[in-house]
Amino acid sequence: MISYFRSILPSRLTSLVLLFLGLQVPLLLTGIAATLPELLHMLVGERLADGFAMYRQIYDNTAPLSALVYWLVDLLAGRSFLTYRAVALVLLLLQAVVFNVTLNRLSVYASKNYLPALLYLVLGSLSLEFSMLSPLLIGNTFIILSLPYIVTVSREGFENNRLFVGGFMIGLAALSYLPLALFLVVGAFAVIFFASSTFRSFLLMLCGFAFPYALLVTYYLYTGALEEFVTLHLFQPWQLKVNFIVPPAHIAKFMCLPALLLVLSFMSMLSLPQRLVFQVKFQQVMWVWLFTSLLLVFTRPEISTGTFVVVLPPIAYFSEYFFVSGRKAWLLNLVFVLVLAGVLVLRYRELLHLNRFIKIDESALLLPQAPATAIQNTTVLVLGNDIGYYIHNKPVTPYLNWQIAQGHFGNLSEYQAVFDILKNFRSETPAYIVDKAGLMPELQYKLPAVFGKYKPTTDHEGIYRLTR
Structure with missing residues (x-):
């Protein structure tokens, strides 16, 4: 050969x-x-x-x-x-x-x-x-x-x-x-x-x-x-x-x-x-x-x-x-x-x-099974590393990479970070926010004009839906 x-x-x-x-x-x-x-x-x-x-x-x-x-x-x-x-x-x-x-x-x-x-x-x-x-x-x-x-x-x-x-x-x-x-x-x-x-x-x-x-x-x-x-x-x-x-x-x-x-x-x-x-x-x-x-x-x-x-x-x-x-x-x-x-x-x-x-584990690379939620074919923002919610949904706002998004969401005590979040949400507003980081209470307190419009869903903890 x-x-x-x-x-x-x-x-x-x-x-x-x-x-x-x-x-x-x-x-x-x-x-x-x-x-x-x-x-x-x-x-x-x-x-x-x-x-x-x-x-x-x-x-x-x-x-x-x-x-x-x-x-x-x-x-x-x-x-x-x-x-x-x-x-x-x-x-x-x-x-x-x-x-x-x-x-x-x-x-x-x-x-x-x-x-x-x-x-x-x-x-x-x-x-x-x-x-x-x-x-x-x-x-x-x-x-x-x-x-x-x-x-x-x-x-x-x-x-x-x-x-x-x-x-x-x-x-x-x-x-x-x-x-x-x-x-x-x-x-x-x-x-x-x-x-x-x-x-x-x-x-x-x-x-x-x-x-x-x-x-x-x-x-x-x-x-x-x-x-x-x-x-x-x-x-x-x-x-x-x-x-x-x-x-x-x-x-x-x-x-x-x-x-x-x-x-x-x-x-x-x-x-x-x-x-x-x-x-x-x-x-x-x-x-x-x-x-x-x-x-x-x-x-x-x-x-x-x-x-x-x-x-x-x-x-x-x-x-x-x-x-x-x-x-x-x-x-x-x-x-x-x-x-x-x-x-x-x-x-x-x-x-x-x-x-x-052989026992080789590559599971860290694989996409986890989509979470069992009713969120389908809509716009979503995930506050956290679980991007599995984006499989059947469309991401909005610039915050795709959670590690980089920490520059804003990890510094909520700074005025500039809060202002940048407000500016980005004025341009795009997701229908759902999946809060894996537990930040929604603080965001609703500091930016009520934006995050106050979101109410928690009754069937899934940590998921907030935009209300009109």
Whole structure:
């Protein structure tokens, strides 16, 4: 099987696509598990499609380019978990193919093949989170697109525009998921290894990175939302309070296969023959890529299996060395079959009823069953983290993200916070308020003109209905 993908014939690429679809499509056909992050992204896209402005009328720290993607998806399909998964799979496939084509075009290996794309797609099928349309997945696409530009062998006056484009791509990645700005470190090392004029080349790449931000800052300045953009996009994601969404031991069960493959690849690299200077320099860039990816993963406020999607490119790159190491064909095929079987077991563990042995709990990601209330097809505001009430209802007011909403509802002793709440409720008034935080008595006392119109329902505690 491994020898089949050592060729770059078009049939190999077709086989890759079919293999990836074979791994993913059965899961889509058997039902799609709704998740909390996806619902929040859908709500952001829905609010944008309704004409509300990001950051000024939608309080959420979703990066602007990712918010644009969610807006486009909502325009095309509305609230559709199937569409979100389909777009995510297309991006994952695009990343694998573009990454492999880049490696082949740059001749970073002794021979051209489709092994990196094969390993990328197999390991990319490891977890449900890799199939979710997350900002990190969107941004990782631009990081891969930047690769052929940042490793350019620069010739003064001829190739400078390529470094600008590489920085521009990293800037788009940061506009999709801000921590991806760390990949400027990868770009800096690529400039050191390849560029003829290091300082000028790095400044050019930095200008390319800053260019999309300059455009966006200008836009928000003229629309009166610059302060909110700076607060919610530039500052919010860097609050380093590490929280494991999925227990660390369960994340380790997912990542043991990629880690084992990396170890085998590093051992195989020790016996490699002499290579070209360009190939050695490119490998050094990939080492920096790997360490930068791990730094990004372990410095995020929330860590789960999905954050490891940024590690897929360096794993796919280094793993190729093991599968062309000259070991016996049966051993290489056996390792690949074991990796493929491990991916199938982990991904299909629920359908195969194997989770009682593997014991991986991803319930923290899943959307809880909709609360048994009579609130359906109406407008709702939830004061708390339970966004399950939005499944069959429409959110109103800017307070989508409860963590960010604490800037107002967590400071009710301050005049400015109370005034901002009053201003937002004058623009939009929900038909129901679900008070999970126990704030309604204080809100009714301090803002009776707004919250005094809400009366508690008799059948469900903590739910208030607007009365005329």
